[in-house]
Amino acid sequence: MMKNDLPLSKDEILDAAEQVLRRYGPDKTSVVDVAKVLQVSHGTLYRHFESKAALREAVTSRWLHTSIVVPLDAIAGEIGGSSVDRLRLWLETLIQAKQKFAAEDIEMFAMYANVTVIEVEMISTHVYRLIKQLAQIIEQGMASKELKQGDSESIARAVFLATSRFHHPSHAAEWGMGNMTEDFENVWQLLLGGLI
Amino acid sequence: MMKNDLPLSKDEILDAAEQVLRRYGPDKTSVVDVAKVLQVSHGTLYRHFESKAALREAVTSRWLHTSIVVPLDAIAGEIGGSSVDRLRLWLETLIQAKQKFAAEDIEMFAMYANVTVIEVEMISTHVYRLIKQLAQIIEQGMASKELKQGDSESIARAVFLATSRFHHPSHAAEWGMGNMTEDFENVWQLLLGGLI
Numbered sequence: 508m509m510k511n512d513l514p515l516s517k518d519e520i521l522d523a524a525e526q527v528l529r530r531y532g533p534d535k536t537s538v539v540d541v542a543k544v545l546q547v548s549h550g551t552l553y554r555h556f557e558s559k560a561a562l563r564e565a566v567t568s569r570w571l572h573t574s575i576v577v578p579l580d581a582i583a584g585e586i587g588g589s590s591v592d593r594l595r596l597w598l599e600t601l602i603q604a605k606q607k608f609a610a611e612d613i614e615m616f617a618m619y620a621n622v623t624v625i626e627v628e629m630i631s632t633h634v635y636r637l638i639k640q641l642a643q644i645i646e647q648g649m650a651s652k653e654l655k656q657g658d659s660e661s662i663a664r665a666v667f668l669a670t671s672r673f674h675h676p677s678h679a680a681e682w683g684m685g686n687m688t689e690d691f692e693n694v695w696q697l698l699l700g701g702l703i
Numbered sequence: 704m705m706k707n708d709l710p711l712s713k714d715e716i717l718d719a720a721e722q723v724l725r726r727y728g729p730d731k732t733s734v735v736d737v738a739k740v741l742q743v744s745h746g747t748l749y750r751h752f753e754s755k756a757a758l759r760e761a762v763t764s765r766w767l768h769t770s771i772v773v774p775l776d777a778i779a780g781e782i783g784g785s786s787v788d789r790l791r792l793w794l795e796t797l798i799q800a801k802q803k804f805a806a807e808d809i810e811m812f813a814m815y816a817n818v819t820v821i822e823v824e825m826i827s828t829h830v831y832r833l834i835k836q837l838a839q840i841i842e843q844g845m846a847s848k849e850l851k852q853g854d855s856e857s858i859a860r861a862v863f864l865a866t867s868r869f870h871h872p873s874h875a876a877e878w879g880m881g882n883m884t885e886d887f888e889n890v891w892q893l894l895l896g897g898l899i
Contacts, residue, residue, distance in 0.1 A: 697894060697898070
């Protein structure tokens with residue numbers, strides 16, 4: 508007998524999935540484990556998520572939205588002040604969120620790093636959203652003449668790609684080595700020279 | 704009875720190791736397999752390489768030296784002409800060598816990508832050598848006033864890190880996606896703006 512017969516919200520399922528993924532790790536977590544935590548039949552869960560991969564993707568996607576997209580969107584949406592300062596704050600916020608996640612939530616980060624390789628479409632959409640935010644900041648800087656004129660979206664993409672070393676999960680193994688603050692400062696100064 | 708009783712050169716061992724690694728892949732290759740190809744006892748081989756990891760590291764290190772360091776050193780060592788052109792040629796040569804390797808020599812590339820994560824010291828030394836080459840080009844450009852003045856080694860490191868997306872093996876899965884040529888062009892233009 509299953510205890511819970513009420514309809515499950517997507518967030519309830521993802522909360523349980525995240526909890527189970529954290530406990531057992533992505534390789535050992537099955538849809539059945541998540542169903543057990545929720546005290547529902549695995550049939551109920553399969554109606555929402557047809558595979559373990561779909562569940563992982565949804566958990567990662569939610570994490571990216573809450574921890575990355577939302578706070579960065581708030582920065583990108585600010586008006587007035589220096590666009591250069593805003594651009595730097597945006598990049599530092601992205602980098603710190605990724606590095607904090609890598610250091611403090613190892614199981615979940617490993618899953619996210621794995622998803623970036625497998626769920627190409629989901630990650631492309633996510634990256635495109637971030638580049639649009641960068642473009643928004645850059646456009647404002649171009650309008651105020653703080654930044655050189657140019658194609659804001661190409662430049663935004665270039666800034667995003669040129670800082671991959673600091674925020675792309677494939678580089679996580681290197682984040683503990685050397686002097687990240689100094690390295691970022693040097694890359695930032697170089698990029699800034701091309702932007703202003 | 705072992706056929707080959709003559710002393711083995713390091714290159715002979717590495718040739719055999721590379722051949723075996725290509726055939727079976729890094730996970731399934733053992734020092735014993737390499738000894739069989741060379742028709743020597745595995746004791747003989749263990750005197751040169753104490754573990755499978757040491758053998759992999761040596762094969763990767765040789766590949767990096769021959770395919771990357773030597774051709775790039777020839778570019779960095781050129782005198783006269785435009786330093787901007789030389790810098791771009793150096794980066795494009797590095798990127799093309801990595802991408803060609805990733806596409807055409809999958810087993811060996813996978814091993815190299817793995818070694819970059821595990822053999823931190825070997826890879827740091829390799830990266831430092833490449834950054835010194837970049838600094839050499841940048842110094843010449845500063846001397847001829849083609850490039851802005853600055854600390855050549857910090858700038859060289861920044862250029863290397865800012866182009867990671869195109870040459871770091873952790874990004875290999877993304878090399879086939881999107882428009883790499885356009886992406887590199889945009890990053891290059893941004894960096895160039897900071898360099899000249």
